[in-house]
Amino acid sequence: MPGSYLPSEYLAILLLLLVGIAFGAITLWIGKYFRMQRPYLEKLVAYESGNPPTAEPRMRFSVKFYTVAILFIVFDVEAIFLYPWALVYDKLGMFALVEMFIFIFLLLVGFIYAWKKGNLEWDK
Amino acid sequence: MQILILLIQIAVLVAIVLLHVAYVTYFERKIIGHMQVRMGPMLVGWHGLLQPIADGIKSFFKEDIVPEQADKPLFLAAPIICLVAMMVSVAVLPFAKGWALADINIGLLFIFAMSSLASYGIILAGWASNSKFTLLGALRSMAQVISYEISLGLSLVGVMMLSGSLNLTEIVEAQGTSFFGMYIFSQPVAFFVFFVAMLAETNRVPFDLPEAETELVSGYITEYSGMRYAMFFMAEYIGMFVMASIGVVCFLGGWNGPFEVSIFPPIWFILKVYLIMFIFIWIRATIPRYRYDQLMAIGWKLLIPLTLGNIFVTGLVKASIN
Numbered sequence: 018m019p020g021s022y023l024p025s026e027y028l029a030i031l032l033l034l035l036v037g038i039a040f041g042a043i044t045l046w047i048g049k050y051f052r053m054q055r056p057y058l059e060k061l062v063a064y065e066s067g068n069p070p071t072a073e074p075r076m077r078f079s080v081k082f083y084t085v086a087i088l089f090i091v092f093d094v095e096a097i098f099l100y101p102w103a104l105v106y107d108k109l110g111m112f113a114l115v116e117m118f119i120f121i122f123l124l125l126v127g128f129i130y131a132w133k134k135g136n137l138e139w140d141k
Numbered sequence: 142m143q144i145l146i147l148l149i150q151i152a153v154l155v156a157i158v159l160l161h162v163a164y165v166t167y168f169e170r171k172i173i174g175h176m177q178v179r180m181g182p183m184l185v186g187w188h189g190l191l192q193p194i195a196d197g198i199k200s201f202f203k204e205d206i207v208p209e210q211a212d213k214p215l216f217l218a219a220p221i222i223c224l225v226a227m228m229v230s231v232a233v234l235p236f237a238k239g240w241a242l243a244d245i246n247i248g249l250l251f252i253f254a255m256s257s258l259a260s261y262g263i264i265l266a267g268w269a270s271n272s273k274f275t276l277l278g279a280l281r282s283m284a285q286v287i288s289y290e291i292s293l294g295l296s297l298v299g300v301m302m303l304s305g306s307l308n309l310t311e312i313v314e315a316q317g318t319s320f321f322g323m324y325i326f327s328q329p330v331a332f333f334v335f336f337v338a339m340l341a342e343t344n345r346v347p348f349d350l351p352e353a354e355t356e357l358v359s360g361y362i363t364e365y366s367g368m369r370y371a372m373f374f375m376a377e378y379i380g381m382f383v384m385a386s387i388g389v390v391c392f393l394g395g396w397n398g399p400f401e402v403s404i405f406p407p408i409w410f411i412l413k414v415y416l417i418m419f420i421f422i423w424i425r426a427t428i429p430r431y432r433y434d435q436l437m438a439i440g441w442k443l444l445i446p447l448t449l450g451n452i453f454v455t456g457l458v459k460a461s462i463n
Contacts, residue, residue, distance in 0.1 A: 025143075029243040030232050030251075032144070033151050037228040040155065041221035041372060045205070048368050053204050061209040063272035064363050074210070074271050082284050085437075089287040092445070096294040099452070100250065103301035106456070110463060114456050121449060128445075137441045139434035 084136045088128075095124050147242075154242055158231055162378040163193035168415075169422050176426040203367035208270060211364065215269035220365065220372035223262030227379040230255035234386045235310045237396040237406035248309040249301070252387060253294055256342065259376060260286045263351075266373070267361035278360025281433065282344065282351030288437060289341035289348075292444035296334040299455045300324050300391045309387075313395030323394040330451045332392045334444050339384045341440065343377065346425040350433055385417040386410075393417075 063070045102117055131137065167182065167189065174181025182189030207216060233248040235241040245251060260283060267279020301307060303324060304315035316322045325332045341348040352360035362373045389395060389410060398409030431439070 026243045026245045028144070029147050029151070030229060030245070032147055033154075033232045033242065034225060034229050036148075036151050036155060037225035038221060040228075041224050044201075045217075045221075045368055048201055048205070052202050052367060055204065056206065060206055063208055063210055063270070064274065064358065065272070066358075070272070074273050074276060076273065076276070078276075078280055082280055085284045085288060088441075089291065092291040093287075093294070096291060096298070099295065099298045100301060100307065103298045104305055104307065106302050106459065107305055107463070111460060114460050117456065118453070121452070125449070132442070137437065139437045 081136070081139060084131075088131060088136065091124070091127065095121075150242055154231060155228065158228065158379060158382070159375070161382060162375050163197060165378050165382070165418060166196070166374075167193045168418070169425075172419065172422045173426045176423070197371070200368055200371040205367045205369060206364075208272070208364050210271045212269040212271060215265050216364075217369075219262050219266035219269060220369040220376070221262075222265065223259050223376040224372045224379075226255045226258040226262065227376045227383065230383050231379065233309060234383065235313060235390065235395065236410050238310070240396075240407060241310060244308065244310055246306075246308045249297060249307045249312075249387070249391075252383060253290070256380065256383070257290065259380065262373075262376070263361050266365070270361070270364035272364050274358045274363045275361050278351045278357045278363065281357075282361055285341055285344075285348065285350060285436060285440075288440040289338040289444070292334050292440060292448050293338035293342055295445065295448035295452065296331045296338060297387075297391055298448070298452050299328045299331040302452075302455050302459060303327060309390045309395075313390055313397065316394045316397070318394075318397045320399075323392065325392040328392065328451070328455070330447060332388075334448050334451070335388060335392065337439070337444060339388060340421070340424065341436070343381045343384055343421075345381070345421055347428040347431050348436055349430060350436055381418065381421060382414065385414045385421070388417055389413040 063074060065071070098120065099117070102113060106113055170192075171181040171189070182192040185191045185195045207213060230252045232242040233245055233251050235244065241248075263282050263286070264279045267275040267277075267282070270276075300312065304312045306312055306315065316324055340346075344351050351357070352362070357363070362370055365373060393413050396407060396410040398412075402408045
């Protein structure tokens with residue numbers, strides 16, 4: 018019956034999620050009454066091998082991290098498309114094979130382009 | 142009533158997982174100790190057996206330092222996010238037939254989702270600490286995790302094609318009970334890629350760049366102390382356990398063993414998981430760390446083409462059989 022589906026299996030996951038959060042929060046909260054609490058300035062500054070911190074911690078970082086993130090999005094979407102394809106592969110037969118080959122081929126072109134552009138080289 | 146039973150099951154599961162985390166650290170220190178011809182922990186209890194308990198108590202009583210420049214709410218929440226995301230993914234693991242807390246039909250997808258969620262904890266921790274080491278560690282960790290997640294996800298596509306399911310129980314059952322039915326024999330390339338990606342996903346040596354002590358102190362957990370530090374540690378070890386279990390379920394035939402053990406059915410599953418854990422630790426004691434550019438080159442230039450090739454070949458072979 019559509020509409021009456023009750024995802025009872027997910028109830029266990031939801032409960033485990035709540036138990037996990039409660040475990041973390043309660044351990045930290047109870048610990049508050051037991052652990053020592055003696056903060057002073059030297060303890061509270063950012064760690065920089067014992068020296069007083071120089072310059073801003075939120076510095077600029079390499080643009081490569083961004084390009085990797087973009088490539089990741091592309092390939093992750095590909096993986097998401099591949100999962101349902103893999104599951105029904107037996108039923109679809111030859112059609113699925115050819116179709117997915119075209120799809121992967123198109124992605125591969127983009128991948129090779131990124132490679133040739135040097136987006137995968139981290140030592141340059 | 143149903144909720145009460147579930148809560149009891151969850152309590153048992155969480156207790157077992159935490160105990161496992163505690164003793165896997167002992168296991169690791171002991172094995173590395175013996176591999177380096179020393180004894181490892183010996184003083185607390187017989188052969189140091191109570192060492193993990195002592196460590197837990199110690200970190201519980203340690204001061205919880207919040208650096209003054211930190212972004213407080215995010216700094217406080219990050220370890221819990223990490224821990225909870227890892228803990229929740231334990232729910233779908235089938236320890237034996239019918240021994241899964243939540244036998245959902247998208248088990249594998251759920252595990253990927255949760256392991257991605259845990260990397261939020263990492264990046265939040267690194268950013269909220271507002272320190273150079275943590276920011277660099279978090280960035281590295283993020284780039285590493287997302288790079289290897291692709292090969293991890295794609296390496297399992299072959300398994301999905303063979304079993305036709307995302308449900309972990311069905312994947313185990315599709316492999317049958319015979320020895321050569323295990324997918325490690327029909328998908329050796331996928332297993333290799335999965336294994337390497339698994340090491341990188343869990344930030345283990347030789348891919349432990351995010352916490353490379355020699356350059357980044359402890360990476361994204363540099364500013365954490367006490368129980369919060371311990372939570373990141375727990376999350377990491379639960380992550381190892383989950384990844385090893387996925388390896389066992391997808392490639393090593395899950396709970397099936399050479400003979401049935403009716404008293405304690407998950408025995409084979411646990412033995413296989415610990416075999417993989419032992420290999421993790423063995424690798425840690427043997428192989429030096431990679432450089433960052435090497436790490437990214439392995440992920441993008443070797444593993445991804447390999448997995449795509451594996452999918453091609455699996456598709457062709459399956460089509461020709463049909």
